[in-house]
Amino acid sequence: MPDRNFNEASHAPKRRRRRRKEARPAELIEAGLLEFSEKGFAATRLEDVAARAGVVKGTIYLYFDNKEALFRAAVRSNVLPAIDSVTHLLDAYQDDTESLLRLAFQTIYARLISGEVRIILRIVLAEGPRFPEILEFYHANTISVAKRLIRRILERGVARGEFRADLDVEQPLVVAAPAIVAGLWMTTFDRLEPLDIEAYSRAHADIIMNGLLRRP
Amino acid sequence: MPDRNFNEASHAPKRRRRRRKEARPAELIEAGLLEFSEKGFAATRLEDVAARAGVVKGTIYLYFDNKEALFRAAVRSNVLPAIDSVTHLLDAYQDDTESLLRLAFQTIYARLISGEVRIILRIVLAEGPRFPEILEFYHANTISVAKRLIRRILERGVARGEFRADLDVEQPLVVAAPAIVAGLWMTTFDRLEPLDIEAYSRAHADIIMNGLLRRP
Amino acid sequence: MPDRNFNEASHAPKRRRRRRKEARPAELIEAGLLEFSEKGFAATRLEDVAARAGVVKGTIYLYFDNKEALFRAAVRSNVLPAIDSVTHLLDAYQDDTESLLRLAFQTIYARLISGEVRIILRIVLAEGPRFPEILEFYHANTISVAKRLIRRILERGVARGEFRADLDVEQPLVVAAPAIVAGLWMTTFDRLEPLDIEAYSRAHADIIMNGLLRRP
Amino acid sequence: MPDRNFNEASHAPKRRRRRRKEARPAELIEAGLLEFSEKGFAATRLEDVAARAGVVKGTIYLYFDNKEALFRAAVRSNVLPAIDSVTHLLDAYQDDTESLLRLAFQTIYARLISGEVRIILRIVLAEGPRFPEILEFYHANTISVAKRLIRRILERGVARGEFRADLDVEQPLVVAAPAIVAGLWMTTFDRLEPLDIEAYSRAHADIIMNGLLRRP
């Protein structure tokens, strides 16, 4: 049970009023994210979300119009940050493209392990068909950006003569796919057959790099 | 003319719409498969499943104990056949491993396009966490078998000196991952950004093969 | 499971046609009686009744219009016979009234133990309020007759100077009540606290006889 | 669907019918008690119970887990108080045992007429076989206590030389039976043949007392 005893305190010990106004929804979004990812949209009960956030059911409606609004907010919440960090990498990079791509892989796997990204990914795949809007949003803000990113790396490698000249740079998804599958695996089959993420990511980088690099 | 119903019978004879005498359970499973994949388990209404199969709600219970039993049956229905065809390929193969793997890729993509496999895959990923039993079943009967298959191909390649000696044959998932991602893409983002499955699968085979083969 | 294999036999091995026509409903009534007494009217499933009689659900409708009709038939079935035997006793009796009443008690308890009577009694008490018709029927054919019977015995005892002159012969129910309670006990609390029916019926006869007889 | 109070209502703010601020569960139990006794457990519709209590169906589930829980609560509600009052009688009694027993009879009949006790008794007898738990509870808290009570009175009478020495004090049920039967009669056959409760209870006390007392 989270702390709920600072409510009646006349002087909030921590946050200013302006912050509090955003603190509550954030808690609800966080709680919603977890519930939705565990149960799916339809099977998630707002009562459980509320309990997880330490409030009662009705309180949710102070911040969100309805269940779907909360769902959308939850999905949107953690999407953007995941991309930016990788994007900046590329712009300023000076070294050879192999190490750049390996760096990108490292970043991706680090994020996969953290959990947030995995959860959202699974939710989007699971509920996407019923929420085209979310699908669109996720595609535009995550998938599409990530694809473009990989593609630019591929183009860079080809342009600099590092990658094979006959590479189809239009298919960056192929290059990233093993990481995506790893993320899905960790939210599904991992309990049945744990994935050695270390060895897996090494094999991923190894095979793909080998497949991309120009033969000497 | 029947001197029996001379009374107040004002209603038409109301002939039952009799379908082809196909197996009922199979029709229901088929209908369930589609509904579940569209809406997810919780949001699927048995009434809709029944309607899709041309019967009424109650009829489902003549063949399945409850909603979950139907769900399980739907998932199980199309799992087994998908594997066998590929397995046989390997046992009798005589040619070089590259062409063997390319053949395997071809088979995989052909199945992905057909739809059935894709649907099940998405359902399992989406609802898996709430149905450990199904996850287990699918893992044991599909994922696991497929992984082992790819691994044997990799081992064959290495053993015959065709693939790189330092290849980590313990990570066959990396090799197959792009195909899995393609399958998922087609059930989610394809409407937003259609995947050129031809080019994609070519790039997949191209990059991976290049990554696996020994350098001359 | 009763025999169901004589159905397709072209030559019925046992009964003539006329008998069979009554044999089936009797089986259903018997089965219904048991089910109704165990579960009550509403909770009894015709499927269970049918199974108990070795037929399928639909067959019941060949003999009874609906569930209620079967229920009525079941209740009626074993009512009449229970009374007659006692009635005849009285008419021809020559001995003293004490032994006559003791004989009646014996008969009543013998029947209580057999079960049929008990079951019906419980059903009538349980479902009576919703089936006034049955209540009426049972009252007219069983309760009322039994009451009149006891009353006549009481009157006989008073008339012959054997029973107390100030006895209220209008309340025969008081005299029979312990037997009724015994019957109910055996269908309800007996598992929790078994009734020593021997000692109980002796105490019943003892106390009541003592209460009825004239003081010397 | 949503707000409907701004529309065609000419006036009337449509205030919720707010009952007296009585305890909700108690109202529901009261309503349930009546419905169950009229229709039996299976045939009782929670919608009717709710309507009787002035709420909607769903409200019941705020206080009770399910139909059965409500049923149990209804049975329990009126059991305990019914016993205590009689128990106290015995402990402090100083007078002769005949008047003590007559007093006990009076109390019992007074309660029978009030209705609550009768209703519960009938419910327990009717639904008992399907609710062993309730049967047990009722037996332990009512039947058993009442039996012990009567027995103690009988023992007192015998010990003081007031009742016959050869009395079987192990069968107190025989002594109380006529009252039980009266209670059942009033919930079943009374409409068909009204019971003169005055005369009946007098006959009961008269015969039983006569049967118990030592002959001079």
Next chain:
DNA sequence: CATGAATGAGCCTTCATTCAT
């Protein structure tokens, strides 16, 4: 006569949503 597949109405139960406090 009997079957068994199918129907359709009904009820229990859940839960998103509302609202007076």
Next chain:
DNA sequence: TATGAATGAAGGCTCATTCAT
């Protein structure tokens, strides 16, 4: 802001009843 009691609309499941075979 937050609560919690209450609502009302579904949806899962059951089962009496029907009917073609």
